[in-house]
Amino acid sequence: xxxxxxxxxxxxxxxxxxxxxxxxxxxxSALFLVMTLFMLAVFYVILEAHLVAALQxxxxxxxxxxxxLFVITLLNLKxxxxxxxHPLLRIVAYAVAATLAAGVAIVLMGDAGAVSGGAGAGAVLxxxxxxxxxxxxxxxxxxxxxFELTSMLLLVAVVGAVVLAQREPVAEAPLAENxxxx
Amino acid sequence: MVGPxxxxxxxxxxxxxxxxxxxxxxxIVVIFMSVExxxxxxxxxxxxxxxxxGTMEGQVIVFFVMTLAAAEAAVGLAVIxxxxxxxxTMDAGExxxxxx
Numbered sequence: 001x002x003x004x005x006x007x008x009x010x011x012x013x014x015x016x017x018x019x020x021x022x023x024x025x026x027x028x029s030a031l032f033l034v035m036t037l038f039m040l041a042v043f044y045v046i047l048e049a050h051l052v053a054a055l056q057x058x059x060x061x062x063x064x065x066x067x068x069l070f071v072i073t074l075l076n077l078k079x080x081x082x083x084x085x086h087p088l089l090r091i092v093a094y095a096v097a098a099t100l101a102a103g104v105a106i107v108l109m110g111d112a113g114a115v116s117g118g119a120g121a122g123a124v125l126x127x128x129x130x131x132x133x134x135x136x137x138x139x140x141x142x143x144x145x146x147f148e149l150t151s152m153l154l155l156v157a158v159v160g161a162v163v164l165a166q167r168e169p170v171a172e173a174p175l176a177e178n179x180x181x182x
Numbered sequence: 183m184v185g186p187x188x189x190x191x192x193x194x195x196x197x198x199x200x201x202x203x204x205x206x207x208x209x210i211v212v213i214f215m216s217v218e219x220x221x222x223x224x225x226x227x228x229x230x231x232x233x234x235x236g237t238m239e240g241q242v243i244v245f246f247v248m249t250l251a252a253a254e255a256a257v258g259l260a261v262i263x264x265x266x267x268x269x270x271t272m273d274a275g276e277x278x279x280x281x282x
Contacts (some may be wrong), residue, residue, distance in 0.1 A: 006184045010192045015218055017196050021203030026211050033215050037198075040222055043189060049272050052225075064218070071259045072211055073265050075278050089262045093205040101198035105191035123256050125236050150249045152205040159251030163259035167267075 013039040030065060037061045048130040158174050186234035190227055197223035209276045210265075214258055221251050 015095045016039065019032035044053035128134050141146050198217060203216030225244045232240025262272075269276060 003188075008186060009196075010188075013192065014195055016198040018224055020215055020219060021207065021212070026209055026215075028256060029212050029215055036219065037222060040226055043192075043226060044229055047186075047189065047229045049229045049232065049244070051231060052241050052244050055245070055248055056225075059224070059252055060218075064252055067255055067259055068211065068215065075211075075272065079269065080224070089208045093202050097202035097205070098196040100201075101195045104194040105197070108190035108194060109187040111187075111279065125233075129236070130241060134238055134240055135245065138238055139245065143242055143246075148248060150246060153253050154249065157256050161256040161260040164257065165263045176257070177191060 009039060009042065013043075027069070030068050030072060034061050034065050034070075037065070050123060050130045051132050051135050052130070186230040189230035189233075193223045193230065194229040195223075196220075205257065208273050208275055210262055210277075212270050213274060214255075214262070218251060218255070221247060 004104045013036055016032045016036040020036065023032065027100075037056060039060070041053045041056040044056055050166045126134075200219035200223060201217045203219065204213050207213050207216065225247055228240040228244050229246070230240075232238060232244075265277065266272065271277075
């Protein structure tokens with residue numbers, strides 16, 4: 001891939017990310033975030049992570065962002081509630097972030113040889129790299145315990161979300177009867 | 183030649199844009215979106231290094247981070263909903279009960 005294409009796409013991504021944090025309307029922020037996530041999916045395809053790119057679009061740009069937009073519209077948010085951060089503080093925050101980003105980027109690019117396999121564009125890839133088969137094989141062998149714990153995490157998150165978002169407070173009596181095995 | 187280093191630099195930029203958003207915004211939903219941006223920047227770094235080294239471990243970690251982000255979004259937005267019901271506000275500055 002030519003450098004020009006990469007720089008153009010990186011510029012679009014960064015501009016969309018800046019849109020997320022600068023637009024006063026949260027709906028606009030959410031739409032900019034969707035665009036950023038789509039651009040990241042494109043980068044994942046370029047980096048030969050095909051399954052991750054598909055998951056990025058389905059899970060992030062699809063499910064998570066719908067959740068965000070749903071909450072924004074449900075609460076009928078109208079921009080920042082009152083005066084946002086002081087303009088001077090905002091400029092200081094942006095300057096600090098830009099400095100840190102430049103510093104980290106320089107360090108990472110200086111270490112590029114360590115992660116690029118010495119060939120510039122990266123190591124020679126095995127057949128099926130980034131595909132469903134290769135990822136699934138790792139998930140269900142080397143990372144099986146972590147994978148199962150992830151299902152526990154999702155279960156806890158679902159129960160927690162339902163409990164937190166329900167309209168009436170949880171009745172005390174049934175919990176007290178069950179004792180500690182809640 | 184575009185190598186993993188370029189993607190790592192982009193990842194650093196996105197991460198600190200997200201950090202700046204967390205620092206400057208008052209709207210708690212937008213703060214939450216900035217956190218998602220930071221998570222995605224980390225994901226990009228993982229995928230770039232996985233490509234550079236030719237190993238799949240980075241992509242497996244991205245899989246777990248995505249699951250975690252989905253769980254975090256569900257719980258976090260539920261917390262925001264509950265908070266809005268009790269306080270009628272989205273301003274992170276208003277939620278100061280635990281602040282000394």
